[in-house]
Amino acid sequence: MGDGPGWHTEAWYVVYQILGWFAFTVWSISFYPQVILNYRRKSVVGLNFDFVVLNFTKHTSYLIYNAALYFSPVVQKQYHEKYGYDELIPVAPSDVAFSSHAVLLTTVLLVQLFLFEKGGQQVSSTCIGISIVVWGSAFVLLLLAFPTGNWLWLVSAFNIIQLIMTCIKYAPQAYFNYRRKSTVGWSITNIVLDLSGGTANLLQMFVQSIDQHSFENFSGNVGKVGLSVFTIAFDIFFTVQHFYLYAIPSVVSPEDYLQVGDYYVVPALDPELALNDQEEEDASAQKTPPP
Incomplete structure (x- = not known):
């Protein structure tokens, strides 16, 4: 946990670590x-390509913040001088592990943008400017x-940068x-796991506050708070989009979707359903007398 005072209650420390590594696990799997x-x-x-690019900027910024605050004695000393020597460093090992893994997997997504069918999509000038x-x-x-x-x-x-990126990256x-x-093409499994991680991350900070009898860790790491709150809010919105606003028949697999135009997609008909439809059309044609 770095330099500084320990936890007041061993049980809270165990819960803190469990929540942290749970968030790390589900967030890491979510990629x-x-x-x-x-x-x-x-x-x-x-x-959306803008989402991937902004997400890469977000996670890179978050990694810089987490790694510096967790590993640098100089940065830790300046943190204690500002927030008090009784305060714990608000970065857990799981935070460093998560952000490192996130940069790696987001890089993989960036590479996929170049390798696979794009359907006319590209990074917007607005995203490039940002x-x-x-x-x-x-x-x-x-x-x-x-x-x-x-x-x-x-x-x-850099923590503020990652917070800003968290606020805007989901919008595109x-x-x-x-x-x-x-x-279609946007994994809902990713969203469910992301929502679980955001909730656990926020609970982890509350556990630390309860043990330390102080909420300074929230003001000392606004980026982590913002990360959790905005992640939860957008994941709920994406869940509504997927299961309610743009719900598709459960019998249609996302892998069975076909590209139409630049980026519109429609479900490919199930072969058996297509065969039944063709048989009905043939029967109808036989019953219809020629002109």
């Missing part, structure tokens, strides 16, 4: 359904922090689903 779905379909049609502004700002902040050695301020800025996919009136 794979989308990767597997893309591979099985040999297509990324339905997966990425340039974000990384340009990060470079400027590095130049400002270097002379003063205020590294906590710098890594906290949500709007994309709305335009297509479909969630």
Whole structure:
């Protein structure tokens, strides 16, 4: 857990670790359904490219924050000087493990965008502009922090960046689903796991607050709070889109969808259903007298 005081109650510490590693596990697994779905379909049609790019920026920023605060004695010292020496470092080993894994898997998704059928999709100029502004700002902040050695301020800025990315990264996919009136190509398994991880992550912070009799860990790690809250909110919205707004017949598998146009998709007919329909058309044609 880094330098600083220990936990007041061993039981709360155990619960904290369980919740943290549970969040790490389900969040880490949540990346794979989308990767597997893309591979099985040999297509990324339905997966919004802006979401993938913004998600990569988000997780990279989060990794920088987590790794610096967890491993750097200098950053930890500056944290205690600001928030108090009685406060625990608000980054758990599971946070570092998750963000490292997230960067790796998001990189895999980026590679898939180049390898598989795109259906006319591309990264928008708005997304490119946002990425340039974000990384340009990060470079400027590095130049400002270097002379003063205020590294906590710098890594906290990366935490704010990941929070901003969390707020906006889901919007392109949500709007994309709305335009297509479909969630095909967007893994709902990913969303269910993501929702579970966000809930566990938020509960983990409450456990720490209960043990320490303080809510300073919330103000000291607003990025983790924002990550959980916005993840939960958007995952609920995506769940509504998938199961209610744009629900599809359960007999139709997402792998049976065909591309139409640039990125619209419709269900391919089940062979048996198609055969029955053809037989009905043939019977109807036989009953109809020629003109």
